[in-house]
Structure formats: C-alpha cells, structure tokens
Amino acid sequence: MNIGLDMMGGDFAPTEAVQGVHSFVAANPDVSLYLFFDGARPIEGLPEAENIHLVPCEGVIGMDEHPARALKEKQKATISVGYHYLAIGKIDAFASAGNTGAMLVGAAYVIKPMEGVTRPAVCTIVPRPDGTTGLLADAGLNADCKPENINQFALLASAYAEHVWNIPNPRVGLLNIGEEEGKGNILAQSTFPVLKENDKINFVGNIEGRDILTTSKADVMVCDGYTGNIVLKLAESIYDIFKFDRKIEDDYLERFNFEQYGGSPVLGVNKPVIIGHGVSKAKAFEGMLTVSKRMVESDFCEKVKLRF
Amino acid sequence: MNIGLDMMGGDFAPTEAVQGVHSFVAANPDVSLYLFFDGARPIEGLPEAENIHLVPCEGVIGMDEHPARALKEKQKATISVGYHYLAIGKIDAFASAGNTGAMLVGAAYVIKPMEGVTRPAVCTIVPRPDGTTGLLADAGLNADCKPENINQFALLASAYAEHVWNIPNPRVGLLNIGEEEGKGNILAQSTFPVLKENDKINFVGNIEGRDILTTSKADVMVCDGYTGNIVLKLAESIYDIFKFDRKIEDDYLERFNFEQYGGSPVLGVNKPVIIGHGVSKAKAFEGMLTVSKRMVESDFCEKVKLRF
Numbered sequence: 116m117n118i119g120l121d122m123m124g125g126d127f128a129p130t131e132a133v134q135g136v137h138s139f140v141a142a143n144p145d146v147s148l149y150l151f152f153d154g155a156r157p158i159e160g161l162p163e164a165e166n167i168h169l170v171p172c173e174g175v176i177g178m179d180e181h182p183a184r185a186l187k188e189k190q191k192a193t194i195s196v197g198y199h200y201l202a203i204g205k206i207d208a209f210a211s212a213g214n215t216g217a218m219l220v221g222a223a224y225v226i227k228p229m230e231g232v233t234r235p236a237v238c239t240i241v242p243r244p245d246g247t248t249g250l251l252a253d254a255g256l257n258a259d260c261k262p263e264n265i266n267q268f269a270l271l272a273s274a275y276a277e278h279v280w281n282i283p284n285p286r287v288g289l290l291n292i293g294e295e296e297g298k299g300n301i302l303a304q305s306t307f308p309v310l311k312e313n314d315k316i317n318f319v320g321n322i323e324g325r326d327i328l329t330t331s332k333a334d335v336m337v338c339d340g341y342t343g344n345i346v347l348k349l350a351e352s353i354y355d356i357f358k359f360d361r362k363i364e365d366d367y368l369e370r371f372n373f374e375q376y377g378g379s380p381v382l383g384v385n386k387p388v389i390i391g392h393g394v395s396k397a398k399a400f401e402g403m404l405t406v407s408k409r410m411v412e413s414d415f416c417e418k419v420k421l422r423f
Numbered sequence: 424m425n426i427g428l429d430m431m432g433g434d435f436a437p438t439e440a441v442q443g444v445h446s447f448v449a450a451n452p453d454v455s456l457y458l459f460f461d462g463a464r465p466i467e468g469l470p471e472a473e474n475i476h477l478v479p480c481e482g483v484i485g486m487d488e489h490p491a492r493a494l495k496e497k498q499k500a501t502i503s504v505g506y507h508y509l510a511i512g513k514i515d516a517f518a519s520a521g522n523t524g525a526m527l528v529g530a531a532y533v534i535k536p537m538e539g540v541t542r543p544a545v546c547t548i549v550p551r552p553d554g555t556t557g558l559l560a561d562a563g564l565n566a567d568c569k570p571e572n573i574n575q576f577a578l579l580a581s582a583y584a585e586h587v588w589n590i591p592n593p594r595v596g597l598l599n600i601g602e603e604e605g606k607g608n609i610l611a612q613s614t615f616p617v618l619k620e621n622d623k624i625n626f627v628g629n630i631e632g633r634d635i636l637t638t639s640k641a642d643v644m645v646c647d648g649y650t651g652n653i654v655l656k657l658a659e660s661i662y663d664i665f666k667f668d669r670k671i672e673d674d675y676l677e678r679f680n681f682e683q684y685g686g687s688p689v690l691g692v693n694k695p696v697i698i699g700h701g702v703s704k705a706k707a708f709e710g711m712l713t714v715s716k717r718m719v720e721s722d723f724c725e726k727v728k729l730r731f
Contacts, residue, residue: 326660329660
C-alpha cells in the first residue's frame with residue numbers, strides 16, 4: 116500500500132508533518148509513504164527507511180491562492196504532483212492539510228467523481244458521550260443541494276460508516292427541525308420521501324439539532340452543506356472554548372479535538388482523498404495517514420462504486 | 424404594568440409556575456400579574472396580594488393538540504383567554520410555556536404582525552465566554568426564508584438588543600460558511616447585499632459557525648429558521664451533555680441553561696408575547712415574567728414599529 120502526503124500543507128508544515136510521519140511509520144512499518152515536499156526547501160528529520168519515498172516538487176500552493184488557477188499554473192507544486200501520483204496509480208491515497216479549495220478542485224477535476232455521483236461530499240466526525248461516533252455529510256462542499264444530492268450523501272456516508280468504520284447497516288437520519296415526516300424547510304420536506312424510498316440505506320427518519328451530539332438515533336446524519344458546515348464549525352468551537360478558555364479536562368470533550376480524526380475524506384470521488392485542517396499538528400498528520408490507510412485497506416472506493 | 428401568565432403551560436405547571444410567580448413578585452412588587460388557570464383545577468399556594476389577579480378559565484390547550492384548531496375550539500382555555508386579555512389591553516404582555524404552536528398562532532392571528540412585518544421571528548439567546556450575550560434570529564419560526572425576511576429579522580433583533588438589552592447600535596452578522604462576501608448558499612449570497620444596503624442596521628458581514636459562541640463579532644446573528652433551530656437545539660444539548668452527563672461545573676456552561684433566560688419573545692407582532700420552553704421550571708417562569716416586564720418597560724413594540 117502506498118500513501119501520499121503533502122509535507123507542505125497547513126500552518127505548521129513541514130515540522131509537524133515530519134512528527135506525524137514518524138508516529139505513523141512506527142505504528143505502520145508495512146505502509147509505503149510518498150512524501151511530497153518543496154525541492155528548494157529540503158526537509159530534515161524524516162525517518163530513513165526503504166518504504167519512505169521523498170518526492171521533490173517545485174513550489175507550494177499557498178493557503179490563500181485561488182484554487183483552480185493555482186492548480187493549473189503550479190503543476191509541479193506538492194498538491195499538483197500528489198494528485199498526479201494518485202491519478203496514475205503510484206499512490207493509493209493522497210492527503211494534504213494545504214489549500215482546501217485546491218484539494219477539492221483536484222479531487223473533482225483530476226480524480227473525478229465516481230460514475231453516477233453528481234456531487235461529492237465531505238463529512239465530519241461527531242463524537243457522542245456514549246462512546247459512539249456519528250458521521251455528518253455534507254460538511255460544507257455543497258452549499259445548495261437538491262434532495263437527490265442529499266440522497267447521495269446518505270449513500271456515500273453509509274458506505275463509509277460500514278466499510279471504513281465497520282458499522283453494519285448504519286442508520287441514516289435527516290437533520291431537520293422536527294421529528295415527524297412533513298416537518299422542515301422545503302428541501303428537508305422533499306428529501307424525506309427520497310431517503311425513505313432508497314432501499315440501499317437504512318433511513319430512520321428526521322433527527323433534530325439536539326440529537327447530533329446527545330443521542331445515538333443515527334450513525335449517519337445528512338443535510339445540505341451550508342447547514343452541515345455551520346454545525347461542524349460550531350462543534351469545533353465547543354472544544355476550543357471548554358478546553359482552552361474554560362480549562363476543562365474531560366474525556367468526552369477530548370473527543371471533540373479534530374486532531375485525533377486527522378482529516379475529512381472526500382466522498383464520491385474515484386480514489387481516496389483526505390483533506391486536513393489548516394491548523395493540523397503532528398497528531399492530525401498521523402490521523403490523516405491512518406484514515407488514508409483505512410480507506411485503502413477497506414477498498415472503500417470500489418465498494419462505493421458498487422452502490423451507484 | 425400588567426403582565427399575563429398562563430399557569431397551566433408546560434410539563435411542570437402549575438406547581439413550578441406558582442414558585443416562579445413567588446420569586447418574581449418578591450422582586451417586582453410593583454407589577455400586576457394576571458394569572459390564567461383552569462377554573463376546574465384551582466391553584467394553591469399563590470401569593471395573596473392586591474396586584475395578583477387570578478383569572479379562571481375553562482380548560483387548557485394540551486401540548487399535543489393541533490394549534491390552530493385548539494385555539495378556535497377552546498376559546499376559554501388559558502392561552503385563548505390570555506391572548507384575549509392582551510388584545511383588549513387588559514394586560515401589556517402575555518407569556519406561556521404551553522403549546523408552542525398555539526402561542527405562535529395566537530401571536531400571528533390575534534395579536535397580528537406589525538404593519539410592514541411579513542414574517543415575525545423567534546430568537547434565542549447565545550452566551551459567550553467573554554460574558555457577552557448574542558441574539559440569534561430566526562430560531563425556528565420560518566423554515567424557508569427570502570432575503571427580505573432575514574433583513575427583517577435583523578431589524579427586529581437589532582431593536583430587541585438595543586431597547587431591551589441596552590446594546591447601542593448592535594452589530595449584525597449573517598450566519599454563513601465563509602467570511603467573504605459572495606460565500607454561502609444562494610440565500611446567504613442574496614441576503615448579504617440586502618443587509619449591506621439596510622442603513623437601519625449595523626451590518627458587519629458574514630460570521631461562521633465557530634463565531635456563534637466564541638467571538639463577539641456580532642451581537643445579533645441572523646439566518647433562516649431551519650438553520651437557526653438546528654443551532655439552537657445543538658447549543659441546548661451542550662448544556663445537557665456537559666452538565667448532567669459529564670457532571671461539569673462551570674460558570675460559562677451554566678449560562679447555557681435556558682431557564683435563566685426564561686423564554687423567547689416573538690419579534691414583529693404588535694404586543695409582547697413570550698414563549699417558554701415545555702420543560703420550564705420555577706426559574707424559567709420567573710424569567711418569562713422578567714422578559715415580559717423588560718419588553719413592556721422598554722416600550723419595545725412601539726419602538727420597533729418606528730423602524731418599519
């Protein structure tokens with residue numbers, strides 16, 4: 116298995132990326148890593164091993180660059196080369212904490228959506244106090260959605276929960292403002308019957324804002340990307356406030372730390388792509404590699420294709 | 424000043440309502456209260472004073488009854504009589520923790536929207552760790568919105584923040600998934616210029632999910648009611664989880680307890696209407712009366728009318 120990592124992505128690259136690679140390699144000596152770095156700025160301190168491949172690139176796509184333009188103009192930058200390696204099969208998964216827009220453009224135009232998928236999605240992981248974990252999609256890629264898009268998010272996230280997390284027959288809930296069918300805005304009202312009729316998912320009905328964290332009504336929660344992104348960022352802020360501002364130590368609160376999950380997979384594209392947070396540190400880089408490994412191991416993309 | 428309270432509304436009425444009345448009266452001996460109760464079930468333990476007026480009614484609108492039908496058929500129930508008193512001026516504000524739908528129908532059809540207001544809104548109070556408090560509207564009354572509706576929520580909530588909370592020139596933020604103009608779903612993209620052109624509000628631009636709790640970028644946050652309701656219920660669940668499940672004691676966390684805020688005002692109707700939570704206890708009933716008093720004292724409704 117060959118996994119690619121952009122060593123230059125994120126505010127704390129490459130130092131923290133190097134630490135993340137060390138931790139990952141120690142736990143996964145069988146995985147080959149392809150590490151994309153800026154040839155003009157050699158990286159020190161990487162583990163020396165047969166399965167660690169350094170790929171010198173030319174430049175980096177900055178965090179504030181225009182995604183599509185940068186990908187087109189900087190074809191030798193780390194993200195561009197990483198996608199090229201993924202496209203030609205030199206690596207089986209590609210992860211970066213760099214320019215999110217560029218990662219998404221690459222996923223959509225280099226790796227491309229799977230046949231039948233109209234709108235790929237990103238998902239976010241939601242910790243529950245009972246120890247379980249939920250998956251929310253779309254977390255921000257598709258601000259405006261049609262019912263059929265949300266139906267596809269349900270299929271994609273269900274496949275992820277089942278194959279990558281080993282949750283059999285994951286329950287799917289529609290994020291809404293009331294429990295009964297018929298509640299909600301026009302989009303939610305129109306989406307409910309589409310999900311209900313989809314026999315490839317285990318639809319359990321509407322869930323409300325209070326159910327996102329507290330209950331285990333649904334393993335997979337679906338909504339449009341505008342709503343999902345607001346929920347994601349609100350949930351992330353809970354960690355920052357209670358951990359750093361209020362100095363609260365709590366096992367459950369600790370599970371809000373995005374770092375341990377590493378990054379968000381892009382669901383619905385032909386190969387595993389993992390997008391990390393711009394403020395990723397060592398643990399997050401290690402997590403991105405771990406998520407990549409699980410997606411490859413579980414043959415996630417091929418299994419999803421069978422559902423479409 | 425005369426304030427009306429439905430003694431039969433909510434899961435813990437009338438016992439907790441009685442306790443709430445005691446606390447309020449002790450602190451506000453100058454306010455006259457009109458207490459609507461079911462004549463068939465006399466209430467014991469209320470304070471005896473000249474300014475406490477008991478209004479026997481006939482029956483109660485149940486929590487699960489169809490709102491419009493119940494209000495029409497049970498014209499002598501506590502909520503119905505309360506609205507009648509408010510409509511004819513016997514009371515200056517009316518509060519209930521009973522059937523939310525019936526309260527909203529009464530607000531819309533008995534008290535009616537102010538001239539120029541197309542869609543009244545409900546708002547929710549958001550505590551910030553720095554001690555400040557934000558106001559989010561709409562919190563669920565209008566699942567589908569047009570830019571002009573959200574523009575009106577901004578006007579209404581700004582007036583509330585200014586006149587009831589004494590925040591001069593409150594900053595208004597549009598809840599969105601990116602900071603820059605042009606970000607967001609079609610609704611947010613179309614709402615931004617409308618808010619920007621409204622010289623009766625202090626629009627500060629987009630805010631994100633992470634800004635709802637953590638920062639003080641905006642005093643007033645506006646969005647459609649679908650999104651607002653999900654945010655509201657997610658925020659409420661934070662209190663339940665960390666307080667009761669995780670047993671965390673924290674001053675800021677305590678401010679997530681809706682009980683201390685009492686209830687949500689219905690913004691944009693002709694007279695002060697306050698809707699309490701179905702699980703209101705004594706503190707929440709006292710809070711509902713306090714909010715009612717502040718709305719009357721500040722002459723909120725008349726001041727809002729000047730803005731439309």
